[in-house]
Amino acid sequence: MTKPIYIHGSGCVSVQPTFEAGYFFDHVTSYTQNPVPALDPDYKAFIPALQLRRMNKSMRMAIFASRMAMQQAGITTVDAIITGSGLGCLRDSERFVEALRTDEGSLLNPTPFIQSTHNMAAAALALSLGCKGYNMTYVNNANSFESALLDAMIYLTEHPAATILLGGVDELGERTTQFWDLANYLKRDDATIPTPLIEQATPGEIATEGATFFVASQEPGDHTFGKIRAVETRLEVDAPEIFISGFLQRNGIEAETLDAVVLGYNGDSRYDEIYRTLGSSLFANLPQIAFKHVVGEYDTVVAAALFLALGIFQRQHVPQRLLLNHSSIPPILRRILIYTQRRGQNHSVILVEK
Known part of the structure; x- marks a missing residue:
């Protein structure tokens, strides 16, 4: 392990x-x-x-x-x-x-x-x-x-x-x-x-x-x-919410214990609905952060999301331009989940902690 x-x-x-x-x-x-x-x-x-x-x-x-x-x-x-x-x-x-x-x-x-x-x-x-x-x-x-x-x-x-x-x-x-x-x-x-x-x-x-x-x-x-606590990938996922919930469960945490979630919205209306559905269900009460709308899309762009998450821990600050919703940000950010997919495939979750 x-x-x-x-x-x-x-x-x-x-x-x-x-x-x-x-x-x-x-x-x-x-x-x-x-x-x-x-x-x-x-x-x-x-x-x-x-x-x-x-x-x-x-x-x-x-x-x-x-x-x-x-x-x-x-x-x-x-x-x-x-x-x-x-x-x-x-x-x-x-x-x-x-x-x-x-x-x-x-x-x-x-x-x-x-x-x-x-x-x-x-x-x-x-x-x-x-x-x-x-x-x-x-x-x-x-x-x-x-x-x-x-x-x-x-x-x-x-x-x-x-x-x-x-x-x-x-x-x-x-x-x-x-x-x-x-x-x-x-x-x-x-x-x-x-x-x-x-x-x-x-x-x-x-x-x-x-x-x-x-x-x-x-x-x-x-x-x-x-620290990076866990990572998991799937080529295809029928139900992203079940995939992410299972990942969290396997790592002994609940979605409610996350301080924020970084989502891979890139402005492509054909696939961003995946994030929107999660944002209104599993992550409805969490601060939701985007990054691809300012750095674009390429195969390893999720590394830039990890760079962002670590910067948030270091500064204890979420850039206003990257926030997707109005959920209150905790006084101390300790745990962030990154979830991305590209063109409906290659789903991944990374659990990052302060």
Whole structure:
């Protein structure tokens, strides 16, 4: 049986300035486009300029976010690196396939192929840190980060003295987003961030990108933000309320003992009804918090929800822009549940405590 893990540092690169010192969603950058690329921090603060030129965006974001987390935790080395990525280094994948099609398999540049694999960001992290320990990347659609989180909990149960980097990263591609548009996954004329939710929701999502990393161990410390008590995923769920209630029951708590719930509303009217139903039943008396309407949608975006939950514990403050209802917020926030799904599949719940 796995044990809770403690988070000592976090870093996030997204379409909001989450990498800026002191930023916590009190103001939100607006966009009127789809897809929306992540904001670029000063990568040179952590990555030498010569190396930076050779890195794709996934690698850059992952290294920057992980170094932020390590700086916050006050460490310089880790024993293992565990990541999740739904689409990996997508731009290099597209570049290689385009070259293969154009040149008919001759005179191919091997670099895009080498850098197209899903584990390239984790490999770049290991090289930059000199980490020769356990290194694993999980590719499981919109449950990729949750899969990495579960492995992190198992790894730390087996290696209680270890300190690890845990994270999720995904980048946008040009061709892939065109395919998503053809499949009617994306919003078109009404594409905005912040994305209107609930009554104003329309079909489609806002595609974005980002990287969020955490320093984790099995023991609390002086800089501990919170602990992850449990995680569970399901590809398909007939009744989300039963799935979540069962998860809470298996962990010995009642919905009424939660202080808040973070829900994955993304403004897609075809699937947000799942959250709305839960918000009027199981979570009716709880403060409900949204996050995808300001950071967009990508496979590992739930890592940004965990970043948000830990920030709420640290500050004991819920940004007004993210609140969905008017339920009173407890004086001390100690327990938050995160629930997300994407396009009606890949359901997940994460229980986070102060």
